[in-house]
Amino acid sequence: MISEATKNSIERSSEDKIIEIIDMNKWFGDFHVLVDINLTVYKGERIVICGPSGSGKSTLIRCINRLEEHQKGKIIVDGIELTGNLKNIEKIREEVGMVFQHFNLFPHLTILENLSLGPIWVRKVPKKEAEETAMYYLEKVHIAEQANKYPGQLSGGQQQRVAIARSLCMKPKVMLFDEPTSALDPEMVKEVLDVMINLAKEGMTMIVVSHEMGFAKSVAHRVLFMDFGQIVEENTPHEFFDNPQHDRTKLFLSQILH
Amino acid sequence: MDKLKNNIIQSDGLKAPVIRIGALQWIRSNLFNGVFNSILTIVTLLLLYKVVPPFIKWAFIDSFWFSTAKECSAGDGACWSIIPANIRFIIFGFYPHELHWRPLLAMIMMVGLILYCKNRDHWKKSLIYIWIAGLIIMGLLMKGGLFGLTSVDSDQWGGLPLTLMLSVFGMVAAYPLGIVLALGRRSKMPAVKTVCIIYIELIRGVPLISLLFMSAILFPLFFPQGVTINKIIRAQAAIIMFTAAYIAEVVRGGLQAITRGQYEAAESLGLNYAQKMRLVILPQALKIVIPPTVGILISAFKDTSLVVIIALYEILKTTRTALADPAWMGFSPEAYIFVALIYFVCCYTMSNYSRRLEKELHS
Ligand SMILES: Nc1ncnc2c1ncn2[C@@H]1O[C@H](COP(=O)(O)OP(=O)(O)O)[C@@H](O)[C@H]1O
Numbered sequence: 318m319i320s321e322a323t324k325n326s327i328e329r330s331s332e333d334k335i336i337e338i339i340d341m342n343k344w345f346g347d348f349h350v351l352v353d354i355n356l357t358v359y360k361g362e363r364i365v366i367c368g369p370s371g372s373g374k375s376t377l378i379r380c381i382n383r384l385e386e387h388q389k390g391k392i393i394v395d396g397i398e399l400t401g402n403l404k405n406i407e408k409i410r411e412e413v414g415m416v417f418q419h420f421n422l423f424p425h426l427t428i429l430e431n432l433s434l435g436p437i438w439v440r441k442v443p444k445k446e447a448e449e450t451a452m453y454y455l456e457k458v459h460i461a462e463q464a465n466k467y468p469g470q471l472s473g474g475q476q477q478r479v480a481i482a483r484s485l486c487m488k489p490k491v492m493l494f495d496e497p498t499s500a501l502d503p504e505m506v507k508e509v510l511d512v513m514i515n516l517a518k519e520g521m522t523m524i525v526v527s528h529e530m531g532f533a534k535s536v537a538h539r540v541l542f543m544d545f546g547q548i549v550e551e552n553t554p555h556e557f558f559d560n561p562q563h564d565r566t567k568l569f570l571s572q573i574l575h
Numbered sequence: 576m577d578k579l580k581n582n583i584i585q586s587d588g589l590k591a592p593v594i595r596i597g598a599l600q601w602i603r604s605n606l607f608n609g610v611f612n613s614i615l616t617i618v619t620l621l622l623l624y625k626v627v628p629p630f631i632k633w634a635f636i637d638s639f640w641f642s643t644a645k646e647c648s649a650g651d652g653a654c655w656s657i658i659p660a661n662i663r664f665i666i667f668g669f670y671p672h673e674l675h676w677r678p679l680l681a682m683i684m685m686v687g688l689i690l691y692c693k694n695r696d697h698w699k700k701s702l703i704y705i706w707i708a709g710l711i712i713m714g715l716l717m718k719g720g721l722f723g724l725t726s727v728d729s730d731q732w733g734g735l736p737l738t739l740m741l742s743v744f745g746m747v748a749a750y751p752l753g754i755v756l757a758l759g760r761r762s763k764m765p766a767v768k769t770v771c772i773i774y775i776e777l778i779r780g781v782p783l784i785s786l787l788f789m790s791a792i793l794f795p796l797f798f799p800q801g802v803t804i805n806k807i808i809r810a811q812a813a814i815i816m817f818t819a820a821y822i823a824e825v826v827r828g829g830l831q832a833i834t835r836g837q838y839e840a841a842e843s844l845g846l847n848y849a850q851k852m853r854l855v856i857l858p859q860a861l862k863i864v865i866p867p868t869v870g871i872l873i874s875a876f877k878d879t880s881l882v883v884i885i886a887l888y889e890i891l892k893t894t895r896t897a898l899a900d901p902a903w904m905g906f907s908p909e910a911y912i913f914v915a916l917i918y919f920v921c922c923y924t925m926s927n928y929s930r931r932l933e934k935e936l937h938s
């Protein structure tokens with residue numbers, strides 16, 4: 318658990334903005350998937366996004382590292398505006414880590430190679446140093462003894478922890494998580510959430526798409542609720558879960574809590 | 576609770592039961608299970624009985640190995656003597672007789688290099704330099720003209736060295752070209768994509784023979800008058816262009832099998848396009864398509880025999896030329912069996928190696 322005091326200690330001065338999304342809109346063909354999104358994320362802030370399936374949560378965080386292209390409005394990450402400029406996109410991706418629902422480890426590489434690939438080729442770190450960093454993060458996610466195995470030999474929970482470590486090896490400024498535990502067997506959810514909670518304790522800026530209420534309550538500064546491509550409600554976790562304002566939020570919460 | 580644990584440990588020690596069956600039972604369950612299979616088995620056995628003993632008698636018992644053509648004509652076994660008597664022409668064609676050691680050495684080098692590459696531990700950057708050096712030396716051996724080696728015009732090249740050269744260069748150049756075409760075909764840039772599609776579909780739409788003919792007519796158009804392009808280079812270019820188009824389609828299939836998640840994971844690490852493809856996507860895609868790729872390489876190897884139509888003496892043609900000698904007329908099956916064996920050894924080695932590679936890369 319992270320105390321309310323540390324949670325509220327985020328400085329909100331303008332130079333501490335790490336992500337700024339202004340009036341952003343996105344369409345898939347004729348389908349208006351994101352509508353007038355405004356969101357500012359400060360350094361060290363942790364945000365949980367929830368909402369019904371198909372509401373645009375994944376699309377929103379994928380726009381932040383340009384896995385999806387937005388058509389209107391602005392997205393500024395770490396002071397760089399996302400445009401068609403490839404160099405800028407690559408620069409932003411270096412600073413923004415992403416963890417996927419289905420892990421997406423590289424199956425032809427060992428765990429160690431999975432982790433050192435980015436640092437070696439993108440950050441141009443010497444191989445030896447990259448492997449030391451990789452081992453450091455593998456220990457952090459309690460999986461160092463698997464370093465020379467291949468992803469296919471690990472359980473889902475282990476793979477997701479490796480995926481988190483892989484992103485951390487790039488020393489990102491922001492971490493994006495897209496439903497990191499929803500493809501896992503129930504008994505493995507906790508080991509992944511524990512890693513994420515530790516990351517939060519260290520002050521990592523995180524945007525997490527997740528319906529894990531316990532996680533949201535213990536680490537999030539803010540919870541956003543999305544529906545039909547819009548951010549419908551935004552509140553502190555306790556207010557959000559105990560006292561939701563919008564009818565759609567209430568309906569959604571009643572559904573996930575049964 | 577403890578009991579349960581014990582149970583688990585005990586059951587760990589158990590192995591799956593091994594089922595042993597006797598020979599008779601094996602025959603019954605594999606060859607005579609049902610009326611249809613029994614009939615098939617009997618018919619096959621009859622056929623084998625009709626074909627195999629006479630063949631063995633012809634090939635090994637009544638056969639001649641080092642006789643003259645006359646002795647062969649007298650007997651009725653196989654006349655393998657045609658091979659030792661003509662071996663140097665079959666293998667080296669019109670290459671000057673006293674210089675045969677040069678193409679021989681070049682071939683040995685080529686095979687040595689290929690064998691060296693079989694070991695994946697040798698797949699390093701230095702391998703490229705080894706190959707480049709090897710190719711220069713091989714070229715020098717074939718062509719001569721330097722270091723006191725007599726110059727041999729490429730018109731005189733032929734036989735097995737030519738076949739190996741056309742096929743090895745063909746494969747080595749067509750493979751990367753095919754990959755580039757496959758990537759181009761999936762490119763987001765419309766111009767690149769269109770060019771690649773047109774190229775691939777055009778080439779796949781015509782037989783290799785017509786490409787070989789066209790290369791004789793088209794190439795001179797691209798070069799100033801008076802410059803003649805060596806026939807071997809023209810044939811080589813046609814083979815590369817042809818094989819690359821097929822490789823491209825196979826590789827495209829492999830690329831399609833890679834999930835979007837792999838691309839996204841690579842991109843979100845900040846890898847650029849070239850790094851993403853080289854380090855993440857292609858190693859997986861190319862591995863999946865090893866079997867069909869080797870299939871294409873094998874048929875490319877065999878297709879080199881088509882260069883006869885532009886009057887190149889590859890090994891099949893040198894064999895036929897040897898058979899044109901009136902003394903050895905009538906012994907073509909023996910000579911063709913010999914050439915077929917050479918082809919078979921090469922192709923079988925390739926497919927064998929591909930299976931091994933697939934297993935090694937399987938993780
Ligand atoms: N590449 C795409 N092309 C077209 N429609 C898409 C694409 N990706 C997602 N969508 C649609 O956009 C909507 C939002 O998707 P998504 O962001 O994945 O929702 P969530 O993550 O909240 O479940 C869905 O209706 C989905 O069908």
Ligand SMILES: [Mg+2]
Nearest residue numbers: 374375376496
């Ligand atoms: Mg989603």
